[in-house]
């Protein structure tokens with residue numbers, strides 16, 4: 406009888422559990438802490454547009470999260486989500502400065518879900534990274550709560566096996582969802598991993614504030630922060646920058662489009678940045694200027710853009726193709742490789758300090 410009651414109680418609990426529509430994934434990972442997030446759909450609203458247009462569902466999403474403390478560096482931790490049989494994940498904490506690591510860079514996963522799915526399949530075949538830098542534009546409209554479950558469904562097997570560090574894209578539209586899902590208190594932030602320091606910028610100046618005056622103030626504040634952040638981390642072996650908008654581009658109609666980013670180049674040179682990763686342009690681009698590698702990987706699913714006007718003197722490689730980038734760091738050596746969705750290598754760079 407007792408067994409039956411326990412069984413019934415379990416069945417009722419399972420039946421009542423809201424659907425898991427995102428994650429679990431792991432953010433804000435350091436050597437000793439990490440936050441595991443999963444997203445559930447508690448209810449669904451049906452919108453009835455006027456003039457007989459089709460009704461459309463909008464899910465109500467709820468974020469579940471827990472922060473783990475007291476972890477050991479460079480250690481794999483497995484976890485499971487309570488009350489959800491079979492939902493498991495794992496991640497590795499950040500290593501000490503002497504230990505090797507590898508990470509993934511990709512972005513602009515919005516719009517073409519079938520292509521996004523192929524990119525993720527190829528990433529998984531290629532090997533699970535210790536962590537991911539996502540260059541932004543994850544969904545077409547960050548406010549649309551129906552799009553996020555699609556993104557998380559496609560990303561599920563990757564996100565359950567790594568740590569996730571996203572940059573804000575213009576299609577996120579500075580939306581609250583981005584900050585809530587990825588447990589960010591600010592749109593720009595930095596973190597340490599092994600022997601490197603990573604600064605993640607909010608390059609989406611246009612959506613940062615409603616007035617020009619406020620946008621100028623925001624950019625001045627972030628630029629000051631970046632300078633302080635880079636200056637304070639000169640002892641790291643490497644410094645990496647990630648942002649959504651590029652500093653250079655081979656897309657003719659977009660050249661001169663991001664003067665706020667291009668204006669950062671002297672600062673990145675002054676503080677010996679090793680490489681900058683960006684997205685926004687849906688292709689692969691690699692530039693080398695005054696010792697800094699600028700790598701654009703916006704080929705995660707959004708419609709491809711031509712690379713019709715490579716900037717002279719600095720262009721290493723530009724290809725209009727879906728892609729992702731892997732970066733392996735071992736001591737003073739960095740190995741950067743870019744792949745298309747068939748697994749074909751499209752770029753291969755070794756940087757030695």
Ligand SMILES: [Fe+2]
Nearest residue numbers: 542574575685
């Ligand atoms: Fe974009």
